[in-house]
Amino acid sequence: MAVTATHGAAPGKDWVIVTRQIKREYDMGGEIVRALRGVDVAIRRNEYVAIMGPSGSGKSTLMNLIGCLDTPNEGEYWLNGMLVSDMSDDELARVRNKEIGFVFQTFNLLPRASALQNVELPLVYAGVSADERRKRATEALERVQLGQRIHHRPNELSGGQRQRVAIARALVNRPSILLADEPTGNLDSTTSEEIMRVFEELAQQGQTVVMVTHEPDIAAHARRVVVLRDGVLASDESREQFIARVGLTHASH
Numbered sequence: 454m455a456v457t458a459t460h461g462a463a464p465g466k467d468w469v470i471v472t473r474q475i476k477r478e479y480d481m482g483g484e485i486v487r488a489l490r491g492v493d494v495a496i497r498r499n500e501y502v503a504i505m506g507p508s509g510s511g512k513s514t515l516m517n518l519i520g521c522l523d524t525p526n527e528g529e530y531w532l533n534g535m536l537v538s539d540m541s542d543d544e545l546a547r548v549r550n551k552e553i554g555f556v557f558q559t560f561n562l563l564p565r566a567s568a569l570q571n572v573e574l575p576l577v578y579a580g581v582s583a584d585e586r587r588k589r590a591t592e593a594l595e596r597v598q599l600g601q602r603i604h605h606r607p608n609e610l611s612g613g614q615r616q617r618v619a620i621a622r623a624l625v626n627r628p629s630i631l632l633a634d635e636p637t638g639n640l641d642s643t644t645s646e647e648i649m650r651v652f653e654e655l656a657q658q659g660q661t662v663v664m665v666t667h668e669p670d671i672a673a674h675a676r677r678v679v680v681l682r683d684g685v686l687a688s689d690e691s692r693e694q695f696i697a698r699v700g701l702t703h704a705s706h
């Protein structure tokens with residue numbers, strides 16, 4: 454049975470994300486893959502939510518829709534009160550640049566550029582002046598405790614530090630949502646905890662965070678855990694409910 458995780462939300466300023474029966478199918482040469490089969494989820498401003506589920510359950514498809522990289526075949530998606538499911542690619546790109554900060558499993562940093570230059574990049578595209586870029590990129594790096602490493606290149610940083618540069622880059626445009634797809638997928642467990650501490654701190658500062666993961670231990674760091682299974686929502690729980698149900702023994706919260 455599919456779960457509705459909308460809590461009676463109306464699209465608007467308190468609810469950053471509202472989806473209504475969104476569906477996404479892929480046509481694989483005549484064979485239809487139904488990646489999302491009608492998902493209702495709403496996320497409030499300042500929430501810290503994990504979207505969890507096994508491989509193939511539709512997590513990345515949902516994250517691409519939420520992040521305005523893709524649009525649903527059916528259903529509505531409202532982001533900050535704007536109906537984005539019907540937008541053209543140009544409109545979508547504009548909304549994406551303004552509202553979404555992405556963090557990926559593979560960091561996606563430019564190897565020959567310093568931490569500072571990597572974090573400045575979104576501001577270059579946004580047409581921000583060089584002085585302002587440097588100021589805002591430095592602040593973003595300080596927020597992730599990398600103020601002492603701004604001139605290091607990725608290969609001069611640890612995996613956790615690289616991911617923190619990527620988080621700073623995602624934050625530098627002051628997005629409504631920090632959206633992370635398997636952010637600890639390439640990190641060992643100690644470094645994963647380091648990244649989870651950064652997310653926790655950002656959430657405490659009021660940043661809306663949506664994290665996609667297949668790992669229950671990682672999901673248990675969020676304040677709310679939504680589980681996807683076969684393209685539908687299977688549960689929507691608080692951290693405490695989730696931890697109690699799946700029986701995590703070493704959750705750190």
Ligand SMILES: Nc1ncnc2c1ncn2[C@@H]1O[C@H](COP(=O)(O)OP(=O)(O)O)[C@@H](O)[C@H]1O
Nearest residue numbers: 479481486488507508509510511512513514515
């Ligand atoms: N671009 C695509 N083309 C065809 N099928 C896809 C595409 N992206 C995802 N799928 C399929 O949709 C389903 C959900 O995939 P995905 O959202 O990547 O799951 P997850 O991130 O949870 O592992 C899978 O069956 C996958 O094979």
Ligand SMILES: [Mg+2]
Nearest residue numbers: 509512513514
């Ligand atoms: Mg995925």
